[in-house]
Amino acid sequence: MAADADVQLIARKSLHRELVDRLQLLITRNRLKPGSKIPEKDLCEQFGVSRTPLREALKVLATDGLVRLEQNRGAWVSNITVEEVEEVFPVLGALEALSGELACKNITENEVKAIRKLHDQLVRNYQDRNLDAYFKTNQKIHKAILLAARNKTLLNYWQTLTIRMQRARYLANMSDERWAEAVNEHELIMQFLERRNGPELAATLTEHMRNKQQSVLRWLRVQNEMT
């Protein structure tokens, strides 16, 4: 019998699946900007595909809330509004809280150690005042907790909503005070995780998300005033 490594499943993605991923990237990387029209024809040429699979992908992205379809008028990258932020963050908070509870039940010692390393790196990123690196490390920590929860449905929903919120450049922005506070919260998160204290971890993650919402809303309002 062949070794596991030799007999990996050959996962040939269908075109529409591939396009969903590519478009998500274009949107998160801000190549397609919130509020802008999605140029169906151009994208077809760029990707070298016909309209059928592209349109299938757009329909999928629309159910995820990343794209807005208008009857006979086409597809737009959906906007980030105050209402949307106030709606999505509480849901994200509930999902993260659950991920904390479940992670404490299912996480392995090695996973905790890996997250501890990420956490230490996060603190260094803060000390260096490297916002970009901080943001990336932060994402890795939260995703690692989600993975430790061993729940695909939870992971899927979390990822979709996270992508939806991440589109905004200014999400990575914070006031100095908020940044310090966020690091403190991460200190707590790390401790509760190491002690496998599910309820406290859940509560801290909820609070962490609530504060992030406030931080994002402040920036969003500033942005809106400037236009």
Next chain:
Amino acid sequence: MAADADVQLIARKSLHRELVDRLQLLITRNRLKPGSKIPEKDLCEQFGVSRTPLREALKVLATDGLVRLEQNRGAWVSNITVEEVEEVFPVLGALEALSGELACKNITENEVKAIRKLHDQLVRNYQDRNLDAYFKTNQKIHKAILLAARNKTLLNYWQTLTIRMQRARYLANMSDERWAEAVNEHELIMQFLERRNGPELAATLTEHMRNKQQSVLRWLRVQNEMT
């Protein structure tokens, strides 16, 4: 100026949207059974549409987890497995808990009164041992709380997961003891809602969902043993 009733938005749905809804109905009403192949050609003839919009709809349903697509082999109604139940119910629990919290903040007095009426009806359904009516009233109550939470993202996710779980006939089934217990839980839910006690309502809804999960798992295991 015309009255509101006269000027309703004429929401001409696109074909694929319409088909998503129709297929969801066919699946929840058990006309398309879990595990069975989705007959693309037949459905096109039945609905009188071409394959393009139907296939778009299938892709959307697949991201919702209601349908499973296999490369070059077509679409199947996804099965309800023990793993899926163990995955979905905790997420549903977290969403319901949040809906309780938010509902206590946003619900109007009239809405509470309407839910109280539904609750009294639920108790009568129990006293009559009318399981079918009980199940329907139960659904109405939970949905009413979700609506009172005023959060579309939350409502969407809740509905998708609820549909995914409702496909199973035996979901509506319960042991006598469980049924009595469920009614007690609803009594608490009603009280906490009337007192706008968000945290307690959330905790009770979580517990309610945890118990439902156990009830469903028992039935699912019985079903699996019988085949």
Next chain:
DNA sequence: AAATGTAATTTTGAATTCATAATTAAGTCA
């Protein structure tokens, strides 16, 4: 009869085509 190989048929994925709706451009009149 079971296992293997091959041809015919069906189904699928995706490109293309076509009718219709929306947008833009051009023309008309005050």
Next chain:
DNA sequence: TGACTTAATTATGAATTCAAAATTACATTT
């Protein structure tokens, strides 16, 4: 000039077509 029509253009939604893959039916070998 500027509001309003009407014609030309473009984009969209959905049907149709076509190539490739999978399934089925049938034949061959052991």
